[in-house]
Amino acid sequence: MTQVFKILTRVDWNVASEAGMFTGATVDLKDGFIHLSAEDQWRETLRLHFAGQTDLVLVEFEAEALGPALKWEPSRGGALFPHLYGPLPTALAVSVRPVAAGGGA
Numbered sequence: 001m002t003q004v005f006k007i008l009t010r011v012d013w014n015v016a017s018e019a020g021m022f023t024g025a026t027v028d029l030k031d032g033f034i035h036l037s038a039e040d041q042w043r044e045t046l047r048l049h050f051a052g053q054t055d056l057v058l059v060e061f062e063a064e065a066l067g068p069a070l071k072w073e074p075s076r077g078g079a080l081f082p083h084l085y086g087p088l089p090t091a092l093a094v095s096v097r098p099v100a101a102g103g104g105a
Contacts, residue, residue, distance in 0.1 A: 002063040004070070004082045005042040006034070007099060010055045013090075021087040033071075036061075036082040044076075051101055058099040065092050 006022070016022035027049075028034045037045045042058065050056060063070055069086040 003039050003094070004036040004061050004063045004066070005039070006036050006059045006061070006088065007042065007046055007050055008057055008059060009053065010057050010098075013057050013059060013096065016088075017090045020091065021089050023087050032085070034084040034086075034088050036070075036084055038080075038082060041076075041079065041081060046099060046101065053101060056099045056101070057096050059093050060095045060097075061088070061092050062094055 008016070008022070008025070012022070012025065022034065023029075024034050035045075046056075046058075063082060066084055066088075069084055071083050071085060072080040073083050075081040
């Protein structure tokens with residue numbers, strides 16, 4: 001199974017969990033899809049887009065469980081990144097763990 005990851009504030013994850021789905025952060029809504037990262041990408045995503053933020057969580061999903069709404073598309077440096085074209089069901093989370101701005105989880 002291929003794992004994909006979403007970095008969120010704990011507050012955003014809690015709100016999404018109560019609703020049963022995450023519909024996107026500001027950047028996701030602007031771009032028209034939910035930005036996710038592969039195993040080898042999430043640390044750099046954390047460094048580039050979440051520096052200085054606290055109380056973050058790293059949420060892990062099985063890519064296959066997200067179905068055809070998950071597309072792998074070129075992004076940073078031409079690497080293929082997972083993009084979800086639709087809401088992210090929180091019940092599909094495999095794990096939710098705290099993550100530090102320095103990249104540790």
